[in-house]
Amino acid sequence: MTKFRMxxxxxxxxxxxxxxxxxxxxxxxxxxxxLPAVIFIGHGIEMKVRESRYHGRGVTPAEVVDSxxxxxxxxxxxxxxxxxxxxxxxxxxxxRDDEGDEGExxxxxxxxxxxxxxxxxYFDGQRRVNVNFENGVLIRQHxxxxxNFEEDRTVFAGVFQYFYLRLAIFFGCLGIFMNLFRGExxxxxxxxxxxxxxxxxxxxxxxxxAGLVAATVIFTSGxxxxxxxxxxxxSGAEMQAFWSGAGPAHMFWYAAAAALGCVGYGxxxxxxxxxxxxxxxxxxxxxxxxxxxxxxxxxxxKLSILHYLQSMCPVAAPIESxxxxxxxxxxxxxxxxxxxxxxxxxxxxxxxxxxxxxSAVRRIEINYGTE
Amino acid sequence: MAVYKRGYERYDGPLTSHTTRLLAMPRxxxxxxxxxxxxxxxxxxxxxxxxxxxxFIYLANHLSLLQGFGGKxxxxxxxxxxxxFLIFMNTQAVFSVLLAALTGPGLIAPDLAxxxxxxxxxxxxxxxxxxxxxxxxxxxxxxxITWIPGSVLFVMQSSMAGRTxxxxxxxxxxxxxxxxxxxxxxxxxxxxxxxxxxxxxxVAGALVLGFFFILAGVSQMIxxxxxxxxxxxxxxxxxxxxxxxxMLGVEAPSGPTAWECVSVLAGxxxxxxMILERKLxxxxxxx
Amino acid sequence: MTAPGAAPDVVFEDVSKFYGEVLGVNKVTLHIPxxxxxxxxxxxxxxxxxxxxxxxxxxxDRGAIAVRGLSPRDPESLMRITGxxxxxxxxxxxxxxxxxxxxxxALYGYNRAESRELAWKALEQVSLTDAADRKxxxxxxxxxQRVRLAQAIAHDPPVLVLDEPLNGLDPLxxxxxxxLFRHYAAQGRHVILSSHVLQEVDVISDQVIxxxxxxxxxxxxxxNVRDEMVEHPSQFIIRCRDASRIASLLFNESHxxxxxxxxxxxxxxxxxxxxxxxxxALTRVAVAGHVIDGVIPxxxxxxxxxxxxxxxxx
Numbered sequence: 001m002t003k004f005r006m007x008x009x010x011x012x013x014x015x016x017x018x019x020x021x022x023x024x025x026x027x028x029x030x031x032x033x034x035l036p037a038v039i040f041i042g043h044g045i046e047m048k049v050r051e052s053r054y055h056g057r058g059v060t061p062a063e064v065v066d067s068x069x070x071x072x073x074x075x076x077x078x079x080x081x082x083x084x085x086x087x088x089x090x091x092x093x094x095x096r097d098d099e100g101d102e103g104e105x106x107x108x109x110x111x112x113x114x115x116x117x118x119x120x121x122y123f124d125g126q127r128r129v130n131v132n133f134e135n136g137v138l139i140r141q142h143x144x145x146x147x148n149f150e151e152d153r154t155v156f157a158g159v160f161q162y163f164y165l166r167l168a169i170f171f172g173c174l175g176i177f178m179n180l181f182r183g184e185x186x187x188x189x190x191x192x193x194x195x196x197x198x199x200x201x202x203x204x205x206x207x208x209x210a211g212l213v214a215a216t217v218i219f220t221s222g223x224x225x226x227x228x229x230x231x232x233x234x235s236g237a238e239m240q241a242f243w244s245g246a247g248p249a250h251m252f253w254y255a256a257a258a259a260l261g262c263v264g265y266g267x268x269x270x271x272x273x274x275x276x277x278x279x280x281x282x283x284x285x286x287x288x289x290x291x292x293x294x295x296x297x298x299x300x301x302k303l304s305i306l307h308y309l310q311s312m313c314p315v316a317a318p319i320e321s322x323x324x325x326x327x328x329x330x331x332x333x334x335x336x337x338x339x340x341x342x343x344x345x346x347x348x349x350x351x352x353x354x355x356x357x358x359s360a361v362r363r364i365e366i367n368y369g370t371e
Numbered sequence: 372m373a374v375y376k377r378g379y380e381r382y383d384g385p386l387t388s389h390t391t392r393l394l395a396m397p398r399x400x401x402x403x404x405x406x407x408x409x410x411x412x413x414x415x416x417x418x419x420x421x422x423x424x425x426x427f428i429y430l431a432n433h434l435s436l437l438q439g440f441g442g443k444x445x446x447x448x449x450x451x452x453x454x455x456f457l458i459f460m461n462t463q464a465v466f467s468v469l470l471a472a473l474t475g476p477g478l479i480a481p482d483l484a485x486x487x488x489x490x491x492x493x494x495x496x497x498x499x500x501x502x503x504x505x506x507x508x509x510x511x512x513x514x515x516i517t518w519i520p521g522s523v524l525f526v527m528q529s530s531m532a533g534r535t536x537x538x539x540x541x542x543x544x545x546x547x548x549x550x551x552x553x554x555x556x557x558x559x560x561x562x563x564x565x566x567x568x569x570x571x572x573x574v575a576g577a578l579v580l581g582f583f584f585i586l587a588g589v590s591q592m593i594x595x596x597x598x599x600x601x602x603x604x605x606x607x608x609x610x611x612x613x614x615x616x617x618m619l620g621v622e623a624p625s626g627p628t629a630w631e632c633v634s635v636l637a638g639x640x641x642x643x644x645m646i647l648e649r650k651l652x653x654x655x656x657x658x
Numbered sequence: 659m660t661a662p663g664a665a666p667d668v669v670f671e672d673v674s675k676f677y678g679e680v681l682g683v684n685k686v687t688l689h690i691p692x693x694x695x696x697x698x699x700x701x702x703x704x705x706x707x708x709x710x711x712x713x714x715x716x717x718x719d720r721g722a723i724a725v726r727g728l729s730p731r732d733p734e735s736l737m738r739i740t741g742x743x744x745x746x747x748x749x750x751x752x753x754x755x756x757x758x759x760x761x762x763x764a765l766y767g768y769n770r771a772e773s774r775e776l777a778w779k780a781l782e783q784v785s786l787t788d789a790a791d792r793k794x795x796x797x798x799x800x801x802x803q804r805v806r807l808a809q810a811i812a813h814d815p816p817v818l819v820l821d822e823p824l825n826g827l828d829p830l831x832x833x834x835x836x837x838l839f840r841h842y843a844a845q846g847r848h849v850i851l852s853s854h855v856l857q858e859v860d861v862i863s864d865q866v867i868x869x870x871x872x873x874x875x876x877x878x879x880x881x882n883v884r885d886e887m888v889e890h891p892s893q894f895i896i897r898c899r900d901a902s903r904i905a906s907l908l909f910n911e912s913h914x915x916x917x918x919x920x921x922x923x924x925x926x927x928x929x930x931x932x933x934x935x936x937x938x939a940l941t942r943v944a945v946a947g948h949v950i951d952g953v954i955p956x957x958x959x960x961x962x963x964x965x966x967x968x969x970x971x972x
Contacts, residue, residue, distance in 0.1 A: 004767065011764050019752065035589065039596045046597070155595050167588040171581050178573075186484075186571045188748035191715055192809075195744075196765040197737035280576040281409065284469065287584065366715040367677070368746065 008198045012206025013213065020176055020214035029175055029215075032168040033222030036159050040229035047233045051146055054123040058083035062124040065143070068131055072138045074118060077131065085128075086121035149238055156230045157315035160223065160254060165261050165309050166290055169219050173265035174283055176215050180207040181361075182273035191366045200361045208270055208354065215262035223258040227251055250314040253339070257312040260346050264305040267350040271357035274364060302337065308346050311336035392495070396504035397511070404474055404508065413473060414515065417466040421520035424459050427451075428524060432531035451528050451536075453619035456543055459521065460550060460615055464608060467513050467558055468583050474512060475562025476575030478505045479651070484570040488651065498651050502563065509559040518551035546618035554611055557636060560643040561607075567650040583608055600626035604635045611636070666726045667691050668712060668817065668848055673721035675707055682707040683872040686721070690850060693864035694843045697852040704872040705852040706745060709819050712850075713742045725817055726848075738766070741810035745821040747802055749794035755781060755805045756790040759812050766813050780812035781805075783838060785831060799826040807835070818842060820851040836862050891915050891929035893956035894936065899949050901926050907946070911939045927956065 020026060060081045068077055078084075093112040118133040129143040145151070184190035193203050227250075231239065239247075268286065272279040290306045301307050310317070337345065386392075404410050431451050482488055491501055525544045529537040565578040586606050593602030603609045603626040610632035616622070617629035627635075668690040675682035683704040697705040710716045712723055714730030723729070728736045749758055759777035760770075768776060781787050784804040789797065794805055803826045810818060818839075824832050839849045839862060853859045859866060868876040898904055905917045905926055913932040920926065930936040944950055 007767070008765055015761060015764070019750075023752070032585070036592060036596075039592060043596045158595055159592050163588040163592045167585050171577070171585060174577055175574075178577075182573065183571075186573070187750070188746050189750050191744055191746060192750075192762065194715055194733065195713060195737055195742050196762060197734050198765055199734050202734075278573055278576070280472070280573050280580070283577065284472065284580055287580065363717070365717060366710065 009206040013209035016210030036226035037229040044233040057085040084120040161317040169261040177269035178273040267353040274360040308342040311342040397507040417516035471562040472579035479566035521547040564643040696859040696863040699869035741815040742819040743806040743810040780808040817848040897951040
């Protein structure tokens, strides 16, 4: 490609970028990109506020907290640990256990008993321990780290793979890249580009570049912002260890997966916008395909963009929490592809799709009447 | 020859009723929709699951046919109860979203894109009439794949299982119809609002899909990051599932109560109605 | 054939274009020389299709097109010498008049300052400098027409293709625009336009191409087209005092096909297959003592041609 054509492509990209970044229609894309970061920041603030509140109310030594046993009286617990950070009491009615004693077929009277419930929460400096009592007897206790870095990293992996890659980047690229050609056809302005002294392939390249720069900047920044927001509440040795170990690589691969998501989905939606009058139908099919990806056989799983993007992610995502139990049994994620292969595979698919798009753009005709 | 003075005289013959006139709009819109191959294909696909469920009901009531496969043990597995209808409704709900995304945007967006609203509102039609007429198309279409097959299945089960079953489960019939009507009302409002919000049919279709899929993602994200359960309120499909569970008497999943879900969805419908009211005005503003 | 030294023509060789099952244009063969050429035809006759074909916005199903030797499939070269003002009444929402014209110029390789200077000149030529900084979306119909014209002429192309360029212009601007076309034509450029304002086309065109139902029904200078149509009746209006008597005399002539009497009985509309025979017959009528106040050919303008050639087919 000659230097002049490259310059033309960049000029087109520059003109289009303005639209992609600043048009009012694109603001929802920003919202999608920063949403995980906003929620993680909310989570961080909540953790910090709670931690300082608990510190103010008193710390119970860990060995005392660990000494509570099932069946103990609430008075005994409070004697040993008099400073719970939270104390809730309530009462409710529950059917009595002896309800079924009257034999089969007999009309059972509804008998219930009143239960006095109480929940004490202790803080040992790191963990929050909920101790539950019924009628003054300890029935259950549950401890949770106030800040659980490993858990948060897994949550971030899930959010990144299930929300960010599969939905935010998917719909964001749908909006940005389909707007480049199909949007102009709907606005009846595409002919202005076709009447410029530029090859159609140069126009395609320029527009793709514009979409790619916009989508990559928005979603890579969003991913990094989310990652930063997830790490923000943690400090000290844990973070030092993370940053001197896997941290930078994790950050890089999350950013790379977001960027390559834009590369892959972007090319697909650009081509769909050129080839089809209603690109929403293939978009819906792709969305369903990517969503049921985990339930497909290994080979079919590898025919999705999401599989390669997930292969690049540094932490495996947990299975979605509200997946029905029966479906969880059917889930069998394919073994991740190596990162090098994933990157090359995605780039190769992108090149192929762009080649198809370039032959489509050469054939495309201006016929707004049918839009 | 007698010459009569002639002038303009307004037609003062009989007119059709307001409702009949109103039905002219859905009639034409319906014909247009049925001309689309994809709509017909999706409608046909949406009927597959009810057919399968019908077959399942038949087998469940003719366990003798399954003797060779351990029919007696299967008896408990193939019980037709609230849970069965919940699964049926949940699957049809997915098809209803796809159908609404495909058909809903074509109802208002083209009128806005072509500045056709003044043409409608210069006739004896109010905005409410217009929305009602458009919504009627969606309600009819979505009914075909939701409460109508649901009711057929319920009647089929009642007639096969006998009076005892009906006496114990009559409330399921009301829950199927009522639950689906709630779903249709929500879907129609979402589809019409998206159609009115963006003038482009294609983008409106994407918006309907995005509305349900992205909100589902957002709700899961809130639940996962904040370790809470109220996030499910942001997912209309999940909220509807919780309401259906309560209506069908099935143990509800943990999280918000059915009444909380009803309140949130009612609030959502009000907001959508306000947007619709604001967007459907026969004027064009060039900024 | 193109004369040596002259600019090559815009050439259509046996071009057909179908939109699915709908005919766009059929077997069109045309050689359009430099100067002002008007495409005339009823709505849906194929004028815009021809223009879109020659600028590469659509591609022919059959045949070949060359614009001064360049293929419309090569926009990189073609659009350097061609400016096209389409009939699509649309412009990017974000653009002011100046941005709209200057942005297009950036793709020709002009830097920002040059683009703005050329854009300003183009806007000046269409008298739109006052509104240069306003958004095109807020322009009136006539202003949008003018800004599209400015965009087409901004890079000073030798071939201008203009789809109904006079639509919506006020009389003053219309006259200025026609002058601009004449100025371009005088420089040896192609100015190819379509119009429904037949009177104007009649006045400004060097040649007309009459098109109906996707087929070329006539082309050339208006008078030549008329002269070549020997088999079609010519119309004459005769102003006279003894209309019914003259009508009965003319009816005896074999070349007269139809006579219509004016309501005031002071005039006739006569249709004849032979102009020369008609003029001899008129002489005989005058010699016989009937007073003829005047004879006016009623079909030597584009309206009449239009009526003859395509009026019955549209």
